[in-house]
Every structure is written in C-alpha cells, then in structure tokens.
Amino acid sequence: MAQKPSIPKGTRDFSPAEMARRNYIFNTIRDVFRLFGYNQIETPAMENLSTLMGKYGEEGDKLLFKILNSGNYLAGVDPNLLNEEAFTKLTPQISEKGLRYDLTVPFARFVVQHRNDIQMPFRRFQIQPVWRADRPQKGRYREFYQCDADVVGSDSLLNEVELLQLIDEVFRRLKIRIAIKLNNRKVLAGIAELIGAPDKMIDITVAIDKIDKIGIDKVNEELADRGLSPESIAALQPILQIDGTIDERLAKLETLLAPSEIGSLGVKELREVVSNTIALGLDATLDLDVSLARGLNYYTGSIIEVKALDYAIGSITGGGRYDNLTGVFGMPGISGVGISFGADRIYDVLNGLDLYPADLGASAQVMFINFGPSEATASLKVIKQLRAAGISCELYPDAAKLKKQMNYANTAGIPFVALIGESEAAAGTLTLRNMTAGTQATLTPAQAIKEIKG
C-alpha cells in the first residue's frame, strides 16, 4: 500500500535551484570567515542532554528535540513514572541525547573538552544545522542553519573591530546594504545604576529592547508594570532620547553615565570599538543603540546587531561578548566574542531584493543530445575532453525524441546543447547550440571549449 510521502512540519527539502542559492550564501560567509583567519570545526548533531539542558532557560529545555534511547528504553524505569502526569520525570529516564539547539553551547563544550589540544586565542567558525521544536510559522523552521564565528581566550576589543569588518565584508559581497547597531551590556548596567534601579537591569533592558516595536509610551508603561518608580522612569528618558551622529551620541552618553563606573567603562569600550572601526572604514552604516539588548542573559560586553536597510525583516546577524561561556563546563574566566549569521533570513532578503548573481551554476553547462548508441559513444569521448577542461556536461541517457531532449535542457536552464550525429561523429566535431542566443556552429572539441569558456 503506497504512502503519500511528506516531511515533518517545520522542515524543508531544498531543490537544486534552492541549493544553488543557499550555497551562494554559505560559500560567501565561509570564504570571508577564512579570509579573517577563522578555522572550521564541526560537532555532532546529537549532544548529551546533560550538555544541553538548562542552557537555554526553561522554555528552551522544552524546545529541545530529545532522542529516545535505543533498545528497550523502558527496561528498569521506575513504574511510578509511567503515567501522563509524570512525563517530565520520565523523559530523562528514556532519553539521554538531544539534537543541538544552537552552535554556541556545543562550541563551549568543544573548547572545554579539547582544552589540551587547542591554543588560545581560539578562532573558530562553524556552519551547521540546528533544531528547535518551536511552533513553525513564516520564516521560522524546526531545522535551520547557523553560521557562527567566535574568538575565545582574548578580551581585546580588537576582536570586536575585526568582527565588524567581517560583517561588513560578508554583506558587501552579498550586495545587501546594512546598518550595524552597537551597544554594550555595561552601558545597560550603568543606566540601571544611574536611574537608581541597579537590581532592575534585566527588567529595564527587556522593556527598552521593544522600543522599536511598541514605542516609548508603551515601554514606559511596561517599566512601571515591572516595578520601576516614576523617578527612575523619568531619569531614563534623556538616555532613551539621545540622538545625533554616533560621535555625538557617545559624547552625550559619556556625560550622562559619568556617575556610574560600569557605565563609563561601557562607553569607553564602545568608543574604542567605534573609533577603530571608523579609522578602518566601513561600507555599512554604524549606529549606537542603547535599547539593543539581545541575548542579555549571556552577553557581558559588546552587543552587535545587523539590519538590512532595504528590506523589512528582523535582525539578519547578531552577536556579542560573553565572559563566562565555558564556566558551566568547568572552565571559568574565558572571555569570548562571536557573531551568528542568519542564513535563512539572508536568503529571504536576497530573494526579496533579487540580488543573486545571474549564473549560480544550478545545472550542467552543456547537455549532449543522444541520437543512439554509436553517436552516444562518440559523445562520451568528447564529453571526457570537455570535462577535463573543467566544463560540466551531461549526456541525455536515452535516445528520446529530439524535442523531448531539447525541452529537458531548456527547462533545466542548461546554457549549451551539443549535437553529435553521424556526420559530426565521423568528422570528430560537434554542433554547439547556444540556448540563450539561439545560435549554433559546428566546432572541434577544442573550439567548443573556447566558446563555452569565453
């Protein structure tokens, strides 16, 4: 009985045309990672649940895909746990492994596990899929790729400067105009201190992070709901209203945060990153945004976010500095900074703005028509010569009607069709048809190679 085939919701198949576009993105990012001296690693899709649990908050734990133990997973399980109510307690008994949720925790685990084999500062990149049991919706998938670059073992802000250059180069190559937004967790701590609510930093940042979405009035309402006093909220307003050029903003922020030691340090760090970056030059727009908070519970210094200027979509790249990523695995005091490119959103931006190069090579360059056994044999010999010259070729495998074969080449977007009939086979030539121009000529294999390459 035949099944109607489908795939799990939130997952995707990628066709050759989609793969060509995705590879264009991944190859661009990979090339730039390498150009900047990052080295690739890969980690397994499955990690021990003990590595993953508790790293992404309570909600994250629920979104982990857990793998059922092999064999009789119920053997030896406490029978009291075998009921609906006890399922959360049963889970660790029947599942020891889960699919990775991001690349950051596996990277931290990697650094600690291989601490004796790697040297610091360790610059790594990693491009692999991650899995989240999130509710699927437009632009949100249960399997998607992350493209991460991190340096650990160095607290130099030059790493931030380099990462901003790297971001700039990736999007310059992809021809996406971007704004890079900067902030610093220490500035957020300084703000909380300044307005007399140092213990409310998380509440403040969670609320002000939404300023772009909900506006200042709603943010102030939320701050009140979160227990901020009217005085604190009033004191916050000048900071939220800082404007001007990036230098002017830094100067105003410096003055405002002068009473806070940590806030001043944050401004100093921002200034160092900004001045070095401006000295080197940047295609992107560089912007300071004190409301930027992303991933707060984990970043401790610089916070970086990238938005496309010409396409409305969320952040397409983000990152920041963390001071204790490996602490949970027993290796404290390692500072690092990293960024993550959102390949799926970048894909949407490139599609939306139609920014892909004309020829992404989703098909062979030449298809040879099959006129029958002896012509096919002659074709295969010429194909061998063309391939040796680096030209991708395929032979239509069956001696089908010419029209059918031509249709195939046309639909596949193959730019050249080669015909070797009886006379070409006898003369050692081929008739090469340019499918775009509609022209054709009878050529020697050497001439054909020149024509196709030119």
Add this chain to the structure above:
Amino acid sequence: MAQKPSIPKGTRDFSPAEMARRNYIFNTIRDVFRLFGYNQIETPAMENLSTLMGKYGEEGDKLLFKILNSGNYLAGVDPNLLNEEAFTKLTPQISEKGLRYDLTVPFARFVVQHRNDIQMPFRRFQIQPVWRADRPQKGRYREFYQCDADVVGSDSLLNEVELLQLIDEVFRRLKIRIAIKLNNRKVLAGIAELIGAPDKMIDITVAIDKIDKIGIDKVNEELADRGLSPESIAALQPILQIDGTIDERLAKLETLLAPSEIGSLGVKELREVVSNTIALGLDATLDLDVSLARGLNYYTGSIIEVKALDYAIGSITGGGRYDNLTGVFGMPGISGVGISFGADRIYDVLNGLDLYPADLGASAQVMFINFGPSEATASLKVIKQLRAAGISCELYPDAAKLKKQMNYANTAGIPFVALIGESEAAAGTLTLRNMTAGTQATLTPAQAIKEIKG
C-alpha cells in the same frame, strides 16, 4: 557544579585540521559530481517514521534514532502500553519522527513528493550526514556522511558507464589507486536458475558474497546449510572459478549462462557497460566479480563496488541499479542507478597512505604580531589590503610577549608572520617572516602580497 563534558558514543568532533582534510574529500567529490551534471539537493535530518520504517529490514528499524514527540508525549497513550514488555508497541505512540538512516530512502521520498516539479531523468547528488544506532566500533560511527549520486527515470546503461567514469575521476583526483568490481543481479538470478535452485537466489548470493572473507570451502558448507543440494553446489563451482581477463570472464560466463534467459541478459548488460567503459578509458582496474552481491534486496541490475588497491579496508564506494525504489511511495516503474562514496573510509585511506596535498589551508596565511594599540591599528589597515587581495590574515588580538605570539603562529602552522612596529608603521611597511624558510624582509604591502602569493 561543573560538568565534565563529553559527546555521545559513536559521534565525533572535528578539529580545524580534520575539517581541512574532510573538506578536501567532500570538495573533490562535489566538484566531480557537478562536472558530471549532477545537481545538489538536501533533505531534512528528521523524516517521518512512516517514511523510514520497514525500508531497512527488521534490524534497520531497530537502528533508527527515534525522536520523542514534543510536549506531553504520554497524553492519550493507551495505559496498557506503559510497561517494559510493550515498549515496541509504545514507540509509535510517543515518537513520530526519526533521523535519516541513509540518503536513498529520503531521495525516493523526495522524488515522489516533488514529482510535479522535477523532470526525468533526474540527476541528483546529496552530501549529508546519516545516523544509525549501531554498536560503535573502529571505523563505524553513529553519525557519518554519505555522498550519493543517482539518476532516476532512465534505464539506459550509459548511466552506469558515466558513473564508472565519475568514480574513476574522483579517485584519480584523490590519487587513490582503485579496482572497480562489477556484477549484475540478473547474472545472480541466472546462476540460481542454472544450478536448479531459482528460489534460492538470496541464499546463494548471501553465501558467495563471503568468498573473499571465508574462502570457497566455507562458502560451500554454508550453501549446504542453506539447503542447496550437492548437485547444485557442484554445478556452481565452475562459475565461481571463472578467471582470466575481463573479456575472457565475460565470454566464459556467457557460455555457462546461455541456458538462462535472465542470466544471458545480465551478461549482455555487463558487456555493454564494460565495452563502453574500456572504449572511454579508465585509470582504475576494472574487474568482474560474480560473487559481488551488496544490498541485494534492493538492486535489480548492475552492482558496483570499489576497493583501494594499496590499503586494506572494506569497500570505499558502492552502488547499483534499482528498478522500484519509489514504488513504496506510490510511484512504480521508475528505474534508477546510483553510487555512494564512503567518506569516512576514504578519509582513513588518505590518512593511511599520506595522500593529502601539502597545504590544505587549515590556518590563516599570515598572522600579524600585536605590539600594542597604535601598531595594531596600523596592522589592521595593512590586513585590510591583504584581505582585499584574497590573502587570509589574522591579528594576534592581545599585545602578548613576542615569543608567545610567535609560538601561536608556529603551532597553528601559519606560513607567514608580519611585524609592524613603530618604524614600519611610520614608513607604511611591514616586516614579513617566512616561517618555513626562516627568512624575513621589510616590504610594502604590495610587495608583501606578491611575496605571499608567489
């Protein structure tokens, strides 16, 4: 409390040096797939268990990694199934998805699911990891990559001829000397018919497949155990003892199998593949092996297997023709042929024979020494010029002791170190040290680019 980090048994982390070697293999295979007109697809890591179950035999079903349903997976489950004895019945109630076991079944599912969007013949390649809950042992992993190329929708034997050329090209590029063994399932059917045991084809092929491992006497014993009559076993001997050149073997096989229609067809198919392949030329040794049976329950025509000539390891590539891969998903009558490269074994062969190219680019080409903030800023400007010329660079992020920085470059295998101190910064030059030759010179950035590229 710190965890001692580890990864699930049978899985691996890959270091930058290992990734460089693996990428060399994957890139070589991918380049050749493209050169031969195969187009890339990707499918999700997770498939519905209904897609996977029953496709790999009873043993295969057990080796599937199954994913626990999200949320309260016990809600609504029959309480009678919540005990040790019932676990096989419970599994489908609490798990709907599994990790892919190979690339073939997901490919068949893809073809049927997207039948209206793809055109036949469909030539696809796919390079992705697969997962099997096998007992880990030397060279056998629970997560490993497969590199598959298949053509479906054509029964032309020219596809086999092309795949043999493709195999030859991959191993020529990797510099691994190989023998390609050929057989045909129809020959196996013919043999069974000939010796009067047509219903015993599976038993015969399973037994004779082991001839290389256990020898002819043990094979004959096993044939007897499997119910073959002494007459049948005696009749089989001349076939197992066929020798000579590939042409001589084909001739002898043709004579011996003349009484069997299907056997004769198998010989004819083999002859067509062999003669076309020899006409095109092959670096590899081509061999006929009537004991070759791999994946019998699935191949229906050609059977292909590749062995390394200079390194003792199992088959490093294999494949064959199947006539009904998509039938189980409701699309009968689609013939296809495919091959699968075993990346992990190829990795072992290349390691064992030390066949990797000298420079696999596992590190940056140049590391810039950090002498302090102003020199670092000057360095970053030169680095930007070098990167624009395509040279991968990194700046040591901290102004550590020179010896420490040099050690880092040395250990990382970085071929050039650049020094920009006060005088170089003032002069707009850099001192470039060739770490292999031990020489150094003070150069302009343009001269340095020439030196590094030359």
